Amino acid sequence: MLLNPFRGGLYGLLTAVLALALIAGPALAGASDDGGGQSEAQRLADILEDDEARERLISELRGAAGDAGEAPEPADDGEAASLPRQVADFTQGIAEGFVSEFREAGAVLGGIRFDETGAGLAALGPVALELGLVIVAAIAAFLVLRRLARPLFARASAWAQSGAQTGGMGLLRRAVAVIGAAIVDLIVIVLAYLVGYALALFVLGEPGAMDMRQALFLNAFLLIEVFKALIRIIFASRDDGLRLLPMQAEEAAYWNLWLARLAGFIGYGLMVVVPIINADLAVELGRVVAVLIMAAAFLYALSIIMQNRQRVRERLEERASAAEMAFTRTLLQMLGRSWHLFAIAYFAALALATLVRPEDALPFMVQATVQTLVAAGGGLFLSVLLTQVIGRRIHVPAETRVRFPSLEERLNAFVPTTLKIVRGVILVTVLALVLDAWAIFDLGAWLASEAGAGTLATAVTVALILAFAVAVWIGVASWIEQRLNPDARGTEPGAREKTLLAIFRNAFAIILITMTAMIVLSEIGINIGPLIAGAGVLGLAVGFGAQKLVQDVITGVFIQLENAINTGDFVTAGGMSGTVEKLTIRSMGLRDLAGTYHMVPFSSVDAVSNFMRDYGYHLGDYEVAYREDTDQVIEHLQNAFDELMQDEEQSKVILGDLEVFGVTAFNDSSVGVRVRIKTVPGMQWAVGRAYNRLVKRHLDAADIEIPYPHMTLYFGQEKDGSAPPAQVRMLDGSRREKPVQDAGSGATGKPAGDRQPGAKPTDDGENE
Incomplete structure (x- = not known):
């Protein structure tokens, strides 16, 4: 080797x-x-x-x-070879090994005697015949069983497609169908393997004994067909419902056929042909054949990859444009631009591993590939399943929705964050399994080590702490919501209760977040003692440097304890008047009548005028002329109030009868009469507007004068009591002069030419 x-x-x-x-x-x-x-x-x-x-x-x-040559000098102590030198030595060793292997193979081929080779081949004839029978039996059994199982695959595909429109259940259906079809496929492979095994063990040769060549083929058949079954699970060219990758049947059949051919060529070549050559001819020749097989497989794979480079990229970019999630879209775009590089690197690694580690390269690559595909497929399946199942809105029962109106929205608010965390965990797990598959990272050893077990336990503990904190927050927020919900408690909560519960909710959220963060930091191994001490020092520094802030908080606490202000009250505080929309521990937000929002810190509040406590009054001061009878005026004011009480909307918010205080002031040109109407808090202004409208109408009907500023023109008076004429010029398109009646004597004025004695001319020659 x-x-x-x-x-x-x-x-x-x-x-x-x-x-x-x-x-x-x-x-x-x-x-x-x-x-x-x-x-x-x-x-x-x-x-x-x-x-x-x-x-x-x-x-x-x-x-x-x-x-x-001379022996190389030893390297200096502590001096290690550089990375380029190591790479160069490694590649040089591989090249020299190739040359040496080819020389040895050539020597072996050159030393073969044809007469001895012919005799050896003749002796191998029966063995080859038996091996051929085993091959034919196993493959025939596999094809027949696949044919018989074909209806099961078709039914599983139809069953999966029938539930494709049912969301998460449709995905579960497809998963069950794919797993069931894979199990049937594996059963077919095992049965075909057993047929060949039984034939080799009990029929051919000596009973109970199996030839080494037959065992090599059967083991290779089992391993290669299992790998092809995995390829069929991914592509499923004949069953659309069982296909994991979203592609057309024709394209799936193309990739299925190409990968199956390549797997069979490499697998049977390295696991059957090369071992037989090693055993029957020469090990050197087997090594050369292994090199040629991997070189041919690599070149074939390279040609297929480059032929489909652009087409696959276009398909992936189409999927990326249709993806809803930004992460998926980005990942597909990156994969479309560089998928061919990953494929070439994979086959190059397969070829290099086979050349460097021929004894276990193929099993290692098959195991790593299967584990990678299973990890990636399982992670993708779980991610899609969680997206479809958890990604849908959570619906609570109608009764619960009445008691807790915001519970459903609150639960659904945590769904996106939960999905992101779960996807992150799935991604990390898949990466760990992939690195473990390629022997880059030993996941099992890491989990068995103290560091791995501690990290895993810490991650689980932190997840439980965060889940508990979220559950506590949902419970407390739901309880506060129930207390503020009139439909759930049967009565309308008071303004003080609303304000205190709102402040309690904010304070509890801050406390819960702080405590959870401290516990999590402590759990992951960070000493929180210095953090607490630093927070104390920082708080002391803030207390000295931000006295205004401390004053805001302390004043706000006492204002809340004394129930001076509640949300919804109309108050005057800090020089501002408006409706209180927001209350925190240090400030309040006011909305004035013009719609302007004012943020008033409590430190600037010296006094609070609250117009919304218990009840309100419309206080009306109505002024009439001195010549009017005040008793008659009071009677008309009472009539206006009686008419106001006939209005159902107004009578609901009026708490008593009209209070008449009588004449309260003698002004320069009027007499003041004061009345008061008691109303529910906040309605005194609306009642006052409605009452003023009726008062105006009643006083006008009774011809009672409501005085307003008058101007009297005095033109002077003669000693005999007569008044001089008042010259008034009227302009109406032309200049005309018209005498008017003297306001003092009632006599008709004379023309301007008859000037009375004592009249003084003006600057323009006319009388004043």
Whole structure:
């Protein structure tokens, strides 16, 4: 077999050292000073421990082997070969091994005598005939059984397609159908294998004995057909319902046929042909045949990959454009651009592993490939299943929805985050299984180690802690929601209860997040003692540096404890008036009548005027002229209130009769009459507007004057009591002069030309 050059050289060196030790043992014993009973193995160990003796021994071995040239100088202590040098030595060793293998194979072929070869081939005739019978029996049994199982595959495909429109259940149906078809396919392969095994064991040759060649074929048949069954699971060219990859039947048949041919060529070539050549002809010739098989397989695979490079890329890009998730879209786009590189790298690794490790390369590659496909397929299946099952909205019963209106939305809010976490766990698991399959990472050893077990236990514990915290939050938030829901409790919660529960919900969320973060950090191995101490120092610094913030919090706590402000109240605080929309532990949000939102910190609140406590009053001051009878005015105010009480909407919010305070003020031009109407809190303004409308209508109907500012023009007066004429000019398209009646005497004014004595001319020659 073609061994690793480094490993072969090491084995040769150790063999030569042991041989030399056995040959030179007596001489070394005679030359030894202490000579008493020391074994050759001990002396050899002493030589290997001594640097100079070891180097001298290596030089002697090279000379004995006829190695041309001087022995290489030893490398300096602590100096290691660079990576390029190691790669160069490795490739040089492989190339030299290839040349040596071909030379040996040529020598073997050249030394074959045709007369002896013919006799040997004649002796192998019966053996070949029996091997051919086993091959024909196994393949025929496989084809017949596959034919008989064909209706089962068709039914499974139809059953899977019939549930394709049922969401997550449809995916489960397809999974069950694919698994069932795979089991049937494996049963067919095992039965065909048993047919060939029984024929070779009990019919051909000696009963109970099997020829080595027949055993090689049957083992290869079982392994290769199982691998082909896995390919059929992925592509399923004849059954659309069992096909895992989304592609047309013609394209699936193409890839299925190509991969099956390649698997059969490599598998039967390396597992049957090469071992038979090694046993019957020469090992060197078998190595050359293995190299030729892998070279032909690699070239064939390379040609197929390059022929379909663009077509597969277009298919993947079409799938990427139709994908809903950004991660899936990006992954498909990257795979479309570089899928051929991965395929070429895979077949190149297969060829290289076969050349470097011929004894176990093919089983290793088959096992790694199967594990990779199973891991990737299982991860994809779980991800799609969870997306279809958990991705759908969670629906709660109608009774529960009445008691907890936001519970359904709250549960559905955690679904996207949960899916992302689960997909991440699935991705990490798939990557670990793939790396383990290719011997890059030993998953089993890591899980058995203390670090692996501890990491897994920590991950499970952290997941349980987070799940418990989420469950606690959902429970507390749902309880608060029930307390605030009038349909669930039967009565409307008070404003104080609403405010306190809202603040409690925010405070509980902060406490829960902080405690969960601390517990998680402690669980993953981070010492939270310094964090707590640092938080205490930081809190002290913040307390000194942010006194305003501390004042906000302390004032807010006392305001809430004294029930001074609740959400929905109309208040005046900090120079602002408006409806309270939001309350936190340090500030409140006010919305004024103009719609402007004000954020008022509690430190700026010196006094709070709350218009929404228990009840409210519409306080009305109505002013009438001095000439009006105030008793009559009060009577009309009462009539307006009686009419207001006839309005059902208004009467519901009025809590008592009209309170009349009587005459309260003598103003410059009016007399003030005050009344008051008691209402439910917050309705005093609406009731006042409705009452003012009725008061205006009643006073106007009674011809009671509601005074407003008047202006009197005085034109002067003569000593005899007569008034001078007032000259007024009216402009209506043309300049006209019209005398008006004197406001003081009632006499008609004279024309401007008859100026009275004592009248003073104005600047423009007219009287004032």
